Amino acid sequence: MSKKLTYQIVVLFLLAILLSILINNLSINLSRSGLQLSFSWLLRPASFALAENPLPYSPSDTYAWALFMGWLNSLKVILSSLILATFIGVFIGIVRTVGNSVLGFLAAIYITLIRQTPLLLQLMFWYFVAFLGLKDSIFMPIKGMISISNKGIEFLGLSLSSEFSALLFGLSVFTGAYIAEVVRGGILSVSRGQWEAFRSLGFSEINGLFKIIIPQALPAIIPGLTSQYLNLAKNSTLAIAVGYSDIYAINDTVINQTGRTIESFIILLSSFFLLNLLISNLMEVINKITLNSKKI
Amino acid sequence: MEHIVSAKNLSKSYTKGLYALDNISLQVDEGKVLVVMGPSGSGKSTLIRTFNGLEAFDAGELNILGIRIDASHDERRIRQIRKRVGMVFQQFNLFPHLSILENIVLAPVQVQKRLQTEAEEHAMYLLAQMGIATHANKYPSQLSGGEQQRVAIARALALKPELLLFDEPTSALDPERVNEVLDVMRNLAKQGMTMIVVTHEVGFAKEVGDQVLFLDSGKVIETSTPNVFFSNARHERSRKFLNQIENK
């Protein structure tokens, strides 16, 4: 068994002990004041509607199912933002490092602008200005292929709500700026000699970048990328600001209806713990693969 | 006959008023070996790096294998030059994430669009010539400095260059490893390869060099045959420099 895994298990074990002590404490306190820690309400009908649900859902379904829809909605926006942010970040990071001076300057402005303003404000911008500000079907370059309007994005039969789209763009553009800096740092960590070597062998800049520089930059990029992905997952809870039904927003509704604040927060925390564990372990696997494919 | 390398009044300065290259002119003919010497900071690296466009210059003109470049640093012409000129660096600069064989094969396949199998055969032939065929599947970090530098030479040769540039190829090596690299270079010279070599190896310069060019503060102080340069240098500055490297 790897040292890392042992370490993870020990930490998880300690956390479980700590948590059970806390919960025990809590339930003693709760029962003293006549309340009981209970999860049985999860099986009662939620009786609220959801704006979007990846699986069939109606108000007569249980709270548990409603929360699961929220978790899936979170997962959906996190994964798609993660992919889009990576593309933006890699592109901007490269342009910033090796692009001509005009492109490099524009990339630098984008990074500064995004990093100097609060994410909440940016999400509001994407929702209220960029999407809701649009008229009906204002942008239809190829009829039936893609349309962007105040109802969201329609793309080849795939329809994305304006809430989802605003969140997707907001999170991706925001995280992309940070990923760009991670990518830039990784590229700069590769010695000048490697650039000179591929140039003198007649490689084009772009070919050399992808064949020689990026593979060597990956070990420096992946840890930074992981922490940006984790930040993205956490930042996705700002979905509530644009009215997207993510796990946090649905939890909020559930608390309002049931008054089960403590239980709901336990559910919320474990959902995110699970999600982030998923992301960091996935990145760990990717890291292993890239490290194994190169012997430095 | 046209020169392989011809430089006319090359000048370059990194910082205002300070010339790294100061009005340099020189020629190298086919099959000849030019040795470049000079104190540290005299501009040797800057000079040799202009010959394959790694370094741009401010004024003057270069003609490499019939391709003319000037201060405008035309990227297309420079890539044409790089496909026909090999370079070997002081720090080897092998690609650490690729095996020895992959290091050598990558450019022939990617840049010259040669067949993988043909490029690999050629690479194995070159490695055998360098006496390191058994290392083909190792990675650069598993090789000694002398072996890495011989791989770097094989990598440059894999493109079948018409001119080879060496920037202090043995300066980063342990003394007992210097000769294994110089031997390879002696062989290349014997086979008629045109070479420009920045080095302080006097024995090598005497044996292999056709001309020695001595640089100081970005200026050519003298260009002489090794015979004249090492026994009867014409300039005071050259003699002073030779005294210094002899006493090392």
Ligand SMILES: Nc1ncnc2c1ncn2[C@@H]1O[C@H](COP(=O)(O)OP(=O)(O)O)[C@@H](O)[C@H]1O
């Ligand atoms: N990238 C650079 N930026 C500024 N000055 C440089 C740079 N490269 C070299 N120089 C300067 O140019 C001069 C010549 O350097 P170089 O060609 O490396 O000399 P050599 O190879 O003979 O030691 C030195 O004064 C050096 O400090």
Ligand SMILES: [Mg+2]
């Ligand atoms: Mg030098």
